[in-house]
Amino acid sequence: MIRSRLSALLSHGLSAAQAAGAIAATPPVTFSLERREDDLAHYSSSEALRLARIVGAPPRTIAEAIVAHLPPAPEVSRVETAGPGFINFWIDDVWVLDQLREIVHTGTAYGGSNHGEGASVQVEYVSANPTGPLTAGAGRGGVVGDALARLLETCGYDVTREYYVNDAGHQVEILGLSVYHHYAATLGEEAPFPADGYQGDYIAEWATRIARDDGSRWLGNGVPSNPRAFEARAVEIGLAEIRRDLDDLGIEFDVWFSEQAMRDRGAVEEVIQTLDGRGFVAERDGAIWFIGGAGEDDRENVLVRSRGDPTYFAVDIAYHQDKFAARGFERVIDVWGADHHGHVPRMHAAMQALDASADTARLEILVTQMVGIRTDGELGRQGKRSGRFVTLREVLDEVGPAATRYFFLSKAIDSQMEFDLELAKREDPENPVYYIQMAHARCAGIQRTATTARTADGAASLTADDVALARRLLAFPEVVEDACLNREPHRVAHFLLELARVFHSYYNKHRVVTDDAVRTARRLELVRAVRQVLANGLGLLGIAAPERM
RNA sequence: GCCCCCGUAGCUCAGUGGACCAGAGCGACGGCCUUCUAAGCCGUGGGUCGCAGGUUCGAAUCCUGCCGGGGGUGCCA
Numbered sequence: 001m002i003r004s005r006l007s008a009l010l011s012h013g014l015s016a017a018q019a020a021g022a023i024a025a026t027p028p029v030t031f032s033l034e035r036r037e038d039d040l041a042h043y044s045s046s047e048a049l050r051l052a053r054i055v056g057a058p059p060r061t062i063a064e065a066i067v068a069h070l071p072p073a074p075e076v077s078r079v080e081t082a083g084p085g086f087i088n089f090w091i092d093d094v095w096v097l098d099q100l101r102e103i104v105h106t107g108t109a110y111g112g113s114n115h116g117e118g119a120s121v122q123v124e125y126v127s128a129n130p131t132g133p134l135t136a137g138a139g140r141g142g143v144v145g146d147a148l149a150r151l152l153e154t155c156g157y158d159v160t161r162e163y164y165v166n167d168a169g170h171q172v173e174i175l176g177l178s179v180y181h182h183y184a185a186t187l188g189e190e191a192p193f194p195a196d197g198y199q200g201d202y203i204a205e206w207a208t209r210i211a212r213d214d215g216s217r218w219l220g221n222g223v224p225s226n227p228r229a230f231e232a233r234a235v236e237i238g239l240a241e242i243r244r245d246l247d248d249l250g251i252e253f254d255v256w257f258s259e260q261a262m263r264d265r266g267a268v269e270e271v272i273q274t275l276d277g278r279g280f281v282a283e284r285d286g287a288i289w290f291i292g293g294a295g296e297d298d299r300e301n302v303l304v305r306s307r308g309d310p311t312y313f314a315v316d317i318a319y320h321q322d323k324f325a326a327r328g329f330e331r332v333i334d335v336w337g338a339d340h341h342g343h344v345p346r347m348h349a350a351m352q353a354l355d356a357s358a359d360t361a362r363l364e365i366l367v368t369q370m371v372g373i374r375t376d377g378e379l380g381r382q383g384k385r386s387g388r389f390v391t392l393r394e395v396l397d398e399v400g401p402a403a404t405r406y407f408f409l410s411k412a413i414d415s416q417m418e419f420d421l422e423l424a425k426r427e428d429p430e431n432p433v434y435y436i437q438m439a440h441a442r443c444a445g446i447q448r449t450a451t452t453a454r455t456a457d458g459a460a461s462l463t464a465d466d467v468a469l470a471r472r473l474l475a476f477p478e479v480v481e482d483a484c485l486n487r488e489p490h491r492v493a494h495f496l497l498e499l500a501r502v503f504h505s506y507y508n509k510h511r512v513v514t515d516d517a518v519r520t521a522r523r524l525e526l527v528r529a530v531r532q533v534l535a536n537g538l539g540l541l542g543i544a545a546p547e548r549m
Numbered sequence: 550g551c552c553c554c555c556g557u558a559g560c561u562c563a564g565u566g567g568a569c570c571a572g573a574g575c576g577a578c579g580g581c582c583u584u585c586u587a588a589g590c591c592g593u594g595g596g597u598c599g600c601a602g603g604u605u606c607g608a609a610u611c612c613u614g615c616c617g618g619g620g621g622u623g624c625c626a
Contacts, residue, residue, distance in 0.1 A: 036570095038569070039569075046566090046568085049567070083568045084567085166626075169626075170626075171625075196625085285624080299622090301624095302623090305624040306624060311624070311625085311626090312625075312626045338553085338554070338621085339620065339621075339626090340621090341553055341554080341620070341621065342621040342622060343621090344553085345552090345553095367554080369555075369619085369620080370619065370620065372619080410574090411562060411563085412563080415554085415555070415562070415563095416555055416618085416620085431574090431575095432574055435574085435589085437588085438589070439589095441586070441588090442585080445586055448585080491563095494563060494573080497574075501573085504589055504590070507585080507589075507590085508590040508591085509590080511585070514585095527585095549586070
């Protein structure tokens, strides 16, 4: 990685300058570098400006002293100080082109690292209630969680992908009664539709399906003959539809975690008892409350209702206790929708109560912002109970998996985004994702043209455009690392768009396959490397890299 | 009321302490197909970075207030 090489160089330079007495001693400094790729520099560090305050010397003087003591390095062709005290680097052309072989050789692993050192991480995402089809918003959480999991794996973490299935509790009861209402009707019986019941058309469809497959065996007196089993039947159908949507989006899970199964194990009672033992529980008004104390959330929240059943909060505490205590994940990342963000502080407070010594950073909760869906020019209110929402399926059918994934992954997760279905339909062929895929297909096309193998030996006259393209490829591992550490997959999407732009431009300006055997060989190596980086990057986003378009 | 997120080009969004960092895509306008895919390339136009203060050598980026949009604030999940 160029960035870390330069950082190390600067550290050496600083030490040497300090040993020579040119700069006052300081605590160890980590030099950050910014990739610029413009007329000013390839890479630049502003660390001397920050050092000025610590050292008590003008930044320019510090920068010059560091530069004067830099050890020689083959990758650096030029280094100079500029402006108020920037240290600017230019990367050596020959060195850059030499790295292409390494990229091609590393292949699909290029861009990865062992940063995670095998640490176990659980990423939990989607986890939508199986009470209806996935909404478009759930799709956002899905692709974000999926891309994060891919990034973490590439960076050397041991990743477990998990979907928490809310197959128990109040909303499942409501679901059961909602479906039963239609089920009974199909069989000529009458059953009340519950207050707050699910209104979507799909409820009737599910009921019809159950009546067709199971006959009248669920008919009871106004309620299902076996409510729990009937609910499970409805959940089964809901989950199957969810799985199909996720499948089409290329999202997979290692674990489908059942809330019901966890409850049946007595995990909820157990965790409440543990909290009680630590003095975080109080009883009032016939209910049992969590008193978080001096945590992030000083509000008190109900764990067990006065009618005796646990709240969603209590169950979720038990679930997270299971992640850490029972299954021993070193780190857990939850991807939640914006409508749950108020739940974040009390979840952290509860985790702290369970294990005060635990590093709170072990639980990261990422909140993806709302996806507003614009239909007929109007921002619609989304709600599963009301049955008024745009489904992920609709979006998938309109724009396809690649464009859907790219759309969600090209924006920072904390930006509220607007999805205009009509616009998405119209702009379909113009979607940037095809631009990136096209770049990959063009690489493949060039390789098809170059049928005979040529040797890459010998000096060839390559242009500054060749080198600039190659240098960009070397930034890929840096982008991957940043995207992973900051939990920002959209950085990869933007890098790919930029790379595709540079490549398309290059493609129009320069021919790869020509009579010049040596140059052709070198450019083919460049193209192979470009193709590899595009493929690896698209892979991280879960988007196909087609050979032809 | 209180809490969280957002406010950057006509639209959708990057950039969140650095010096051409005021950007990309789409849309608009004008060019380019006998050579590796025109799903492409080249060029033009377009923004007081919501507003007002403050901190800093330096602010779209940090702080405060205000305005606007969204979400949360339940013994729902």
